[in-house]
Amino acid sequence: MQTISAQNLHELYEKLGVPVDFVDAASGFTIHYLQQTFRNLPFRSEPFRPDYFSFLFIREAHGSYTIDDQRFEIRPGTVYFTNPGNYRIFEWQSIQDVCLITFNEGFLKEYVHPEVYRDFSFLLTETIRPQILNPDQFRGMEDLYRLIYREHHGDSPFRNKIAGSLMVALLLKIKEYFFRDYNPIYEGNRSSQIVKTFKRNLEQHFRELVGGQAEIPLRVQDYADKQSLHVNYLSSVISSKTGKSVSAWIADKTIAEAKVLLQNRDLPVKEIAARLGFLETPHFSNYFRKHTGISPAAYRSRQA
Template sequence: MAIESLEEFYQHKFNWMPENLKKDVGHFNVFNLEDWDWGCNAQVQYNRRDFYKISIMRGKHVYHYADKSLEVDGTTLMFFNPSVPYKYEKLTDNSTGFFCIFKEAFFNEVIRGDIKELPMFQIGAKPAYLLNEEQDRQVDAIFRKMMAEMGSDYTFKFDLIRNYIMEIVHTALKMNPSESLYQNADANARITAVFSDLLERQFPIETPSQQLRLRSAGDYAASLNVHTNHLNRAVRLTTGKTTTAHIAERVAAEAKALLLHTDWNISQISFCLGFDEPAHFNHFFKKQTSTTPGAFRL
């Protein structure tokens, strides 16, 4: 699965690149969708990008994010991170809005913690927020302020832009508060959080030669230096599901994404996901989805 770089983004969209692109490690830019000439049914390619993206889009769209699809009609605030592949399809001609792009380094040593730890940028998090009219006006105004600053010669404009981005983030968090904002209260929750992070770090699968390193509850327990029974008990008490169930669900989700968005054959996908034989993968997939990999792809 391809990973679109900033250089490729500018070449594909504009056929040019900013002069300071390679010097500007943290790179930031903002765009008005009305400046683009793209027709109905336009879509971007399904892949990962090596940069973050926040967009506000009005109109009817279908978003494909990891293995999920979401059809929206109205104003949507979207958060995309470099770890999750995505694409979107424009279904109406009256789309308007803005989007900004930036590298993780743009926030280095500026915000508390890492940008990827914010709830909307975590893998498996909800990426879409439907806005009402007032929220639409608020977020629209923030994007316009960012565009104005990008055109200014104010010495500290990027400090101000970082504040604008965080204002958009907090607008979304107020709409959909996340438990990720709070410290885990006990040891069971802490070890479950570490297990979940370790699980997500194995994805997405990007090449046919890549293979999952951790496949079982025992593998994860060994990596966390805890007994398998201790991990299983903590995960079940915290989430209500077994460690094995979490692993199976995540592997099945990745299998769906690979079947839908790559041309790899089923044997290659089976290998990537850690199965010794394609038959074992077929059995696993049918157990998880009630259909075979071949039928799902079709």
């Protein structure tokens, strides 16, 4: 069976033949209740690889969720977190009350914090087991995601900024309940360790680029050298585990960081290009347009 790749939840639902009425196609952030969408049960998805993060809050539902080669039962009072790239299948037997939040790195960087992975390193992990909350903890989570839902589906011109601020509170609660003693080095197998280390190296390098501690972007070979791996082996592991090539990860990271920098209107596009390692501004502009469909200046004007 062919695995579906999806840039966002809207694209995934379209490919699965699921109603998309409650999902924003343009935003890097979505929040909706699955009982609004999955009315014909049971439902089993085709295998898919999403290019976004997700939190699933199970107040009352039953089914199963497969992440890579691990299958988990869905039970009431459970929270699921998954990050981009993992192979997944979900199966719903019943849904009474389930909230799904999805977001991409661009949203995190723009509306949560430019260095979000510094405070929430668990976002970079490979596979996280579902977490069961006690009733009081789940009610606290529920208060937050219902508030996020109301604000995101409102008509405020600042709804993304409000949702981003509320996501900080949600992430802090998740960190408090699940990841206070999280060890970012541990992963379950060698391939997972390679993926995790690559993601951390990618994040660290772009932090250095944007901060002026590095001038030249790392190549695929450089990321392989950091783990003492043959470049073909690194490429094979990353592609097979995440569904994206190393080059695609680098391109997506470059665009995410560029969008954050373009929020600062005091920064000339020329300086942004230099910070991201582009020797010529036109090269950066062409690169940005290739990956987004618009120029850096047009993107910046849309953020007014």
